[in-house]
Amino acid sequence: GQNIDQPTEMTATEGAIVQINCTYQTSGFNGLFWYQQHAGEAPTFLSYNVLDGLEEKGRFSSFLSRSKGYSYLLLKELQMKDSASYLCAVRDSDYKLSFGAGTTVTVRA
Amino acid sequence: IAGITQAPTSQILAAGRRMTLRCTQDMRHNAMYWYRQDLGLGLRLIHYSNTAGTTGKGEVPDGYSVSRANTDDFPLTLASAVPSQTSVYFCASSDGAGEGGTQYFGPGTRLTVL
Numbered sequence: 001g002q003n004i005d006q007p008t009e010m011t012a013t014e015g016a017i018v019q020i021n022c023t024y025q026t027s028g029f030n031g032l033f034w035y036q037q038h039a040g041e042a043p044t045f046l047s048y049n050v051l052d053g054l055e056e057k058g059r060f061s062s063f064l065s066r067s068k069g070y071s072y073l074l075l076k077e078l079q080m081k082d083s084a085s086y087l088c089a090v091r092d093s094d095y096k097l098s099f100g101a102g103t104t105v106t107v108r109a
Numbered sequence: 110i111a112g113i114t115q116a117p118t119s120q121i122l123a124a125g126r127r128m129t130l131r132c133t134q135d136m137r138h139n140a141m142y143w144y145r146q147d148l149g150l151g152l153r154l155i156h157y158s159n160t161a162g163t164t165g166k167g168e169v170p171d172g173y174s175v176s177r178a179n180t181d182d183f184p185l186t187l188a189s190a191v192p193s194q195t196s197v198y199f200c201a202s203s204d205g206a207g208e209g210g211t212q213y214f215g216p217g218t219r220l221t222v223l
Contacts, residue, residue, distance in 0.1 A: 031210070041216070041217075042216050042217055043214050045211050045212075087151065087152070089152075091210070095159070095210055096142075096157060096167070097142075097152075097154070098168075099144075099151040099152040101149060101150060
């Protein structure tokens with residue numbers, strides 16, 4: 001099984017940078033995903049890492065270290081619309097996802 | 110292309126009643142999943158299906174059943190609802206490995222069992 005930890009809440013100012021950390025313990029690792037979920041809506045895919053290193057997609061970047069069981073999601077140039085929950089999810093060798101409880105990010109003007 | 114649709118959007122149900130949540134995808138994805146999301150607990154896998162005709166149990170399967178008669182549909186049934194099944198239910202689908210194995214979620218069903 002998987003044990004996935006991420007902070008419950010974070011607050012940042014518009015235009016700033018926020019880093020959301022995720023640590024995991026896994027019995028079989030087959031990729032790590034980050035999802036964004038606005039209140040009352042479905043999760044939407046943000047990023048995927050399977051090899052160590054940084055993946056950049058516009059204002060969002062995600063990093064993975066498999067040896068440390070660690071990932072982070074970096075949100076740059078924060079906008080008000082980035083206020084949401086961010087979910088870290090680890091995929092196992094059977095292609096099933098296990099999710100962390102999510103980090104609620106609040107962006108303040 | 111609709112992606113994934115779920116019905117109903119929300120439902121209030123008396124305890125002991127039977128309820129089926131519907132999920133349909135038009136992306137021809139092989140794999141489909143049912144999750145429940147509860148405050149502070151995140152998304153938890155109830156049941157999954159890797160391909161039509163097969164199903165498997167997830168982390169919290171008790172009290173739920175699924176079927177996968179074809180590629181597009183994956184209904185979730187609560188045989189006799191209990192208040193602890195009050196939750197938001199999300200259906201998801203995916204196809205392939207790597208980033209192609211990304212799961213895409215439906216809009217969710219908010220279920221309240223009284």
